[in-house]
Amino acid sequence: MLGRQFADVTADIERTPDGRRLCVSREIDAPADVLWDFLTDTERWPEWGPSVRAVDCDSRRIAAGTTGRVETVGGLWVPFEITSCRDRRWTWRVAKIPATGHRVEGDRPCRVVFEIPVLAGGYAPVCARALQDLARLAEA
Template sequence: MFTDTHSEVCFERGPDGRHLAVSRDIAASPDAAWEILTDTTYWPAWGPSVTGVDCADRVIRAGSRGRIETAFGMPLPFEITSCEDFRWTWDVANVSATGHRVEALDDGCRVVFEVPVLAAAYAPICQRALGEIERLAEG
């Protein structure tokens, strides 16, 4: 659908139905990227809309609950609905939100955000987040 020099956006069908896949290949190990995605202390560093996280679990797991502080000044509750095999999903304010996954490549990994079709306008924010994840993972 759309490609820039660093990321790709396309439609795909996954375990939770059809969504936009916003992805970027990075020169880091899948474990390094996964750590950045699942350790809540990293979320404000790569999430443009997240300014803080309050969660009892530093590293998320299925069932983790907490609050994210948003750039809009509004705290929103979240719950991690699944977290296994290098993929996690969540509900934010009781609404199914982006999925996150890491795929191994021969020379690094691919990080993918699964964006609900109705939230397609969020894709550029995900592209920016992928750039920050790349910076953190490769840095």
């Protein structure tokens, strides 16, 4: 589905706590805590998030209720709010719209999963690229 460029990435429809989502995932040979740190550290988001250029947030580490804004590729700043963050899974709303969920499963190797609302399935290649960047950073 995601092409040869993303050969290590899988995409499946799953039922999540937020309903049916397109889940884009990859196994990464790194400790789960390392990946979780990348996913929850707002200062690191631009390193692995292809659509995030910068983050403006009072908290470096996210928790449920954390708010801020992200600068997108086009230079547009959009507000976000973390809606849940527990058990190595977090979700958010971007510009008040439910956006991707993020989770880490297992220990080492672990699986990182991005949960995309089904109607936003066109975002899957962006998530696949983020998984490649996370693997590169975590396995270095």
